Amino acid sequence: MATAITIEILEAFLNCKFKAQLRLNGQQGTKSDYEGGLSELRADVRLKAIQKIRFQQSGNTPTNGIVLNRATLSDGVPFLINADLFADRLSIHFDGLKKVDGDSDLGDFHYVPILFYEGHKIRKPQRLLLEVLSFLLARVQGKHPSIGIIYHGSENGTEAKTGRSRY
Numbered sequence: 001m002a003t004a005i006t007i008e009i010l011e012a013f014l015n016c017k018f019k020a021q022l023r024l025n026g027q028q029g030t031k032s033d034y035e036g037g038l039s040e041l042r043a044d045v046r047l048k049a050i051q052k053i054r055f056q057q058s059g060n061t062p063t064n065g066i067v068l069n070r071a072t073l074s075d076g077v078p079f080l081i082n083a084d085l086f087a088d089r090l091s092i093h094f095d096g097l098k099k100v101d102g103d104s105d106l107g108d109f110h111y112v113p114i115l116f117y118e119g120h121k122i123r124k125p126q127r128l129l130l131e132v133l134s135f136l137l138a139r140v141q142g143k144h145p146s147i148g149i150i151y152h153g154s155e156n157g158t159e160a161k162t163g164r165s166r167y
Helices: 007-015 017-024 033-056 124-141
Strands: 063-067 079-087 090-104 107-117 147-152 159-163
Touching: 007 017, 007 090, 007 124, 033 079, 033 090, 033 107, 033 147, 079 124, 090 124, 107 124, 124 147
Parallel strands: 063 079, 107 147
Antiparallel strands: 079 090, 090 107, 147 159
């Protein structure tokens, strides 16, 4: 059976094509201490970002853990955390989605992807990953988001809105 393309494989591809090939062939390897530390930092950024989102939403808890399809997005929930898209050979995990104004197949709104990133500075791989997530999201909602949001590991846990990549 063919391995599904996941967000981990996409991230690996953006950083090391050989690592992505190994992952696609089902080889995982052993995580280094460095990778473990990055995972811990990303979990910390994720926690702080979700707390910030809850605060911005006046205590409303974002919807958590849904399967992305047109029906679930049509509900118009302001924030979605941990959403999964399954299609063909894809099994893509979205850290989050934010509802924004603008016409789409869903109505007078659409969603933009959210990434949680442990680094202090947003680099090309994160922008490209956000672009891929936007492309995949467009398949579901009928509109390509013009921006995406990255919550990153700056000292104050700020969010950075990034436009479409032009690479």
